[in-house]
Structure formats: structure tokens, C-alpha cells
Amino acid sequence: NSKVIQTPRYLVKGQGQKAKMRCIPEKGHPVVFWYQQNKNNEFKFLINFQNQEVLQQIDMTEKRFSAECPSNSPCSLEIQSSEAGDSALYLCASSLSRNTLYFGEGSRLIVV
Amino acid sequence: DAKTTQPDSMESTEGETVHLPCSHATISGNEYIYWYRQVPLQGPEYVTHGLQQNTTNSMAFLAIASDRKSSTLILTHVSLRDAAVYHCILRVAGTGYQNFYFGKGTSLTVIP
Numbered sequence: 001n002s003k004v005i006q007t008p009r010y011l012v013k014g015q016g017q018k019a020k021m022r023c024i025p026e027k028g029h030p031v032v033f034w035y036q037q038n039k040n041n042e043f044k045f046l047i048n049f050q051n052q053e054v055l056q057q058i059d060m061t062e063k064r065f066s067a068e069c070p071s072n073s074p075c076s077l078e079i080q081s082s083e084a085g086d087s088a089l090y091l092c093a094s095s096l097s098r099n100t101l102y103f104g105e106g107s108r109l110i111v112v
Numbered sequence: 113d114a115k116t117t118q119p120d121s122m123e124s125t126e127g128e129t130v131h132l133p134c135s136h137a138t139i140s141g142n143e144y145i146y147w148y149r150q151v152p153l154q155g156p157e158y159v160t161h162g163l164q165q166n167t168t169n170s171m172a173f174l175a176i177a178s179d180r181k182s183s184t185l186i187l188t189h190v191s192l193r194d195a196a197v198y199h200c201i202l203r204v205a206g207t208g209y210q211n212f213y214f215g216k217g218t219s220l221t222v223i224p
Contacts, residue, residue: 104155
């Protein structure tokens, strides 16, 4: 069973709606990654954090997504205005450093 | 761009040994080879990793070619629970942007 907890497991949004996903990293893990996995099983890195600070993020994340990892609260990834192409499995992973990543079960977003 | 190449699918019979290949011809000296596996409706699960030497754990044996341009994940006595998509991943040591490069993965089918 995964020790990285992601909620919700599924969400359905209309185009233009906000979509928010949450992640509780494994206890004691300061590093958090978000990935998008499409229907072809391809992964796209979105953003990563060390404690509350953003380490790296791609352009798409910077423009249309917002993400944060506040202290003592779940991390979150929010799509400001959902598009059909955003339909995917969003995976959160945590790590003690940048070594082995431990993944949650994911949040599956369907944009209709 | 994907940095690893894996067959799309492979098939094995319960109790057999299966060899899952991965090609990474452009691997850098500071990149580790990681293997994860993923079943439907779940996030990827860590299997093993290595840099240069072959490694083994309770889940699998990882054989790394001497030139490091390919690797093989070896699963012995496979069971139905080993049916999954196996991802071969390169990870840059130290600081880095998008420091996990995921391949498409190999879908392993296990026949009873």
C-alpha cells in the first residue's frame, strides 16, 4: 500500500473549470514531484518541491497550473482552467532526497 | 524526448523467468538506471536501481551491460501479480531539471 496519499482518486471537470488535486507525501520526505501520465503511459514532469520551495517546473505548469507544498498541509496541484488535453493521471511522488521516488496512486482527471 | 527504449509488450508463463530489456544508448556517466512497475489504477512501484554493477533484491535482478548502454530486468518465477507495465528510467545524479526520464514501458502479460 502506498504511503503517499493522493485525493481525490477521480475528478470530472468541464472545460474551463478549475481542477484541484492534493497529495500528502510520505512522512519525513521533503521532496515532492508531480507528474502527468497520459493514456499512452507517457510521463510528463510538471513540478517539484523541496520543502515549500519550487525547485523546477515546466512552462505549462508555470502558466496554467498552480502548485504549492505548504508546511503542515497537503501539497496541491490546481489547473486554473481545464482543457480537454489535461485529461490524464496526475501522480505525486515523494523522496528523502532526489533518489528513489515513492508514488501515490494518482488522481485521474477527466475533462469533458 | 525519451532516453530509453523498451519493447511495448512481452509475455511469460507463470513460474518462468522473464528478461525485460531496456536500451539507453546515450546514457551519461552520472545517470542511474531505475526500474518501476505499474499496475492499472495504481501509481508506479519502485523495483530496483543501479549505476554500473548488477544488483539484486527480493523483487528482481538488474543486469547492466559493461558499456551501460543497455540493461535487463530479470524476474524469476513470475506470478500473476507480476503482470504490470515495467518502466525503465534514467535519473541524473545530483541537481537537475526533470531528473527522472520515464520511458513508455513494457507491458508484461503473465499467462497462468
